[in-house]
Amino acid sequence: MTAKTPHAAMGGNWASLLLPIAADDGIEFEKLCEELDILIDAGVDGIYSNGTAGEFHNQTEEEFDRIQAMLAERCKASSAPFVIGACQPDPLIMLNRVRRAAALDPRAIQVILPDWWPLSDAEAVDFLNRAAEAAGGIPLILYNPPHAKRVLTPKELGMVCAAVPAVIGIKLADGDDSWYAEARRHLSGLSLFVPGHHLATGIEEGVAAGAFSNVACLSPRGAQAWTVxxxxDIDAALDLERRICRFMDAHIVPFRQEFGYSNAALDKLLSAIGNWGPVGTRLRFPYRSIDTTEAIRLRRIARSELPDLFP
Incomplete structure (x- = not known):
């Protein structure tokens, strides 16, 4: 069986740049540089910075600039595609991040809708047009995750993004069959990035272009092989997806549902389970981190249940 292919300006398996955090809450930039080299060597379709797991909400502007400069320098030297996340809950800070990100010439810049008070559709269009102006011709990816103050439906996203041609893609949560039908109806001209552990379903449905992937947090090389x-062989890929979801539901999701850890904590746990780089599980204060012993405990289970991801 061959998967259907959506019209997409960009797509594939994108790995998140996760911040190695020291005991004093400082960013360990030497380890960040090492992490970048590992991700580039893994051959992922692209690397993106400053998603939720990249702790964009907990950085100074000087740190933001240093992270993006390092990302751009390492990726350009290796001809690796990269996307800069300029997200920030404050709209003025975010627009300034967009301007500075644009100077580094990424493949795209990811933004969120300002998040202290939910925007109306008209306000969302106004903000995205202003962001497009600040980006100076660099395309935009809209990040509309499930924890946003306002999660837009496919129809709402279609109307908002149609008014801002610079928006070429959306990172969002998927849903059931009716959600996919709505996405096909209203979002067919956009690159949709679904949750990484649902990517095979999104591809099979003819909707997803790719993922800014939590599976790449677990294993960058394995996630890339799965994307290929x-x-x-979409049927084999769907079988692996079912096993990935079972592993996530049994061993990862309970840390959020039962113990209240953040999604960023879960992604860093996945990275520590995969043990492919120097990231660690520590988040910046005041967010709680999952103990490294949990990653060590789950490492054997992950390799037993998902050997395909650990070639």
Whole structure:
């Protein structure tokens, strides 16, 4: 069986740049540089900074600039595609981040809708047009996650993004069959980035272009191999997706549902389970981190249940 392919300006398996955090809450930039080299060597389709797992909400502007400069320098030297997340709950700070990000010439810039008070559709269009202006021709990716103050429906997203041609894609949560039908109806001209552990379903449905992927947090090389498998054998890819989801539901999701850890904590746990780089599980204060012993405990289970991801 061959997967259907959506019209997409960009897509594939994008790995998150996770921040190695020291005991004093400082960013360990030497380890960040090492992490970048590992991700580039893994051959992922692209690397993106400053998603939720990249702790964009908990950085100074000087740190933001240093992270993006390092990302751009390492990726350009290796011809690796990169996206800069300029997200910030404050709209003025975010627009300034967009301007500075644009100077580094990324493939795209990711933004969120300002998040202290939910925007109306008209306000969302106004903000995204202003962001497009600040980006100076660099395309935009809209990040509308489930924890946003306002999660837009496919129809609402279609109307908002149609008014801002610079928005070429959306990172969002998927849903059931009716959600996919609505996405096909209203979002067909956009690159949709679904949750990483649902990517094979999104590809099979003819909707997803790719993922800013939590599976790449677990194993960048494994997530890339899985993405290639989707192009060649979607049934086998869907089988692996079912096993990934079972692992997530049994061993990862309970840390959020039962113990209240953040999604960023879960993604860093996945990275520590995969043990592919120097990231660690520590988040910046005041956010709680999952103890490294949990990653060590789950490492054997992950390799037993998901050997395909650990070639």
């Amino acid at each position: 498998l989707m192009r060649n």
